[in-house]
Amino acid sequence: MVWKKSDDPPAQAHHPEPSPAAAPRPAAPAPAPVANPGSSVSSEPPRRSDRATIGASIFIKGDLSGEEDLIIEGRVEGKVDLKQNNVTVGKNGKVKADVFGKVVTIEGDVVGNVFAREQAILRQSGGIQGNIQAPRVILEDGSRFKGSIDMEAPKDSGGANRDRDHRTEPNRAEANRVEASGVKASI
Amino acid sequence: MGWFSSRGSSPRKEQPGRAQAVAEPDVHRSLALSALFDEIRGRKVQVLDLGSAVGSNVEFLSQFGCKLYIEDLYAALSTRKPSGEGELAGPEFFAEFLAVPDETRFDVVFAWDLFNYLHRKELIHFAKQLRHHCNPGARVLALMSILKTMPAQPYRFKIQDEQHLIYEPRTGSERPSPRYAPAEMTDTFKGFRVDRSFLLRHGIQEFLLAKD
Secondary structure (H helix, E strand, O other), rough: OOEOOOOOOOOHHHHOOOOOOOOOOOOOOOOOOOOOOOOOOOOOOOOOOEEEEEEEEEEEEEEEEEEEEEEEEEEEEEEEOOOOOOOOOOOOEEEEEEEEEEEEOOEEEOOOEEEEEEEEEOOOOOOEEEEEOOOOOOEEEOOEEEEEEEEOOOOOOHHOOOOOOOOOOOOOOHHHOOOEEOOOOOO | OEEOOOOOOOOOOOOOOOOOOOOEEEEEEEEHHHHHHHOOOOOOOOEEEEOOHHHHHHHOOOOHHOOEOOOOOHHHHHHHOOOOOOOOOOOHHHHHHHOOOOOOOOEEEEEOHHHOOHHHHHHHHHHHHHOOOOEEEEEEEEEEEOEEEEEEOEEEEEEEHHHEEEEOOOOOOOOEEOOOHHHHHHHHHOOOEEEEEOOOOEEEEEEEEEEE
16 A cells, blocks of 8 residues: 555554453554554554655645645645645655645655745755745755745744645644545546 | 867866866856845845756855746757757747746846857847846846857856855867857847956956846
8 A cells, every 4th residue: 555644543453352451461562663653552643753655656636735744756736735744755756736844855846836834855856847935945956946946034934835825724633644635546 | 069179168278188078166266246245135136047956056045035046048948949950049939938927027147157158149039038027237147258168068156155156067078159248248138238347367257237
């Protein structure tokens, strides 16, 4: 499965057999601790470091929003709106959309504008045809860029996006998953 | 246009038989650059860089809080559909190349050494397009070769500091230099005047053109 959602269900879901209520269960080794170490034995929200991946065979047409980091290796057309999180367009990623993020790293191709609250990074393998708005911009030599870069520091937390028409921030209680509204995906 | 390999256009003397090798980057003092930064300091300016995207330049210019446009003129010229030998880029090409919003006005244009690679007629077309998108008093930094030959492709320029430029060659091959005289610059680049001019020892004349 290429679209990996890191907020796995609570541990009980992996152990459907009834367990004695009084006997505390010894800590069993988690089956996949690396991908999501914080969620296997607790109902706490996933850590901020959780991230989702759109795999190379995925095509999404629509808007993406949510509150976890995102890696795009597939194709996305529409809008990527993760203002509080890091967005990476991987080497195989092809994005035709405006991309909003905290730190936005481009290793693939983006046709659209990039709005980063903290930093935008265009790697050597990457290309952007569009405008970048971020307080700090790093362009690696050999990268392809056509457009404008506005490096004025944002005046407020939403500074990099202040001229944009945003949708309402997602509710915190619903914030632990990447939402794909109006998404059409084909594999 | 012929390609030559026997004479160097850089301050280094090329060794025979090594003309095709890409030379190491050189650092040169730039009097026009320092004059330019003196003028824009403290102002919020819009900058057009006609060279390729260079990370260190972006980082350097970030201290000025400017809005930077990067439009690689040489890459655009190189990839345009050739319609015949000696075919020149016309006004349509430059209009398409500089397809920024009509209200966009630049205060600074880094033309680097690219004007050396434009025919006189192309310079006239480009100047007309650029003039429309420049504020009055806007400065254009142009580095013109005064030697007989120059690199077959433009240098990649990196701003080392406010007074120094790194010349990074892309090729060891050379071609004849047009050697535009200052008077020719003002004739072809109509609407701009030569504000400052500096003749440098390594065969480059730096121009700061100002829009009237």
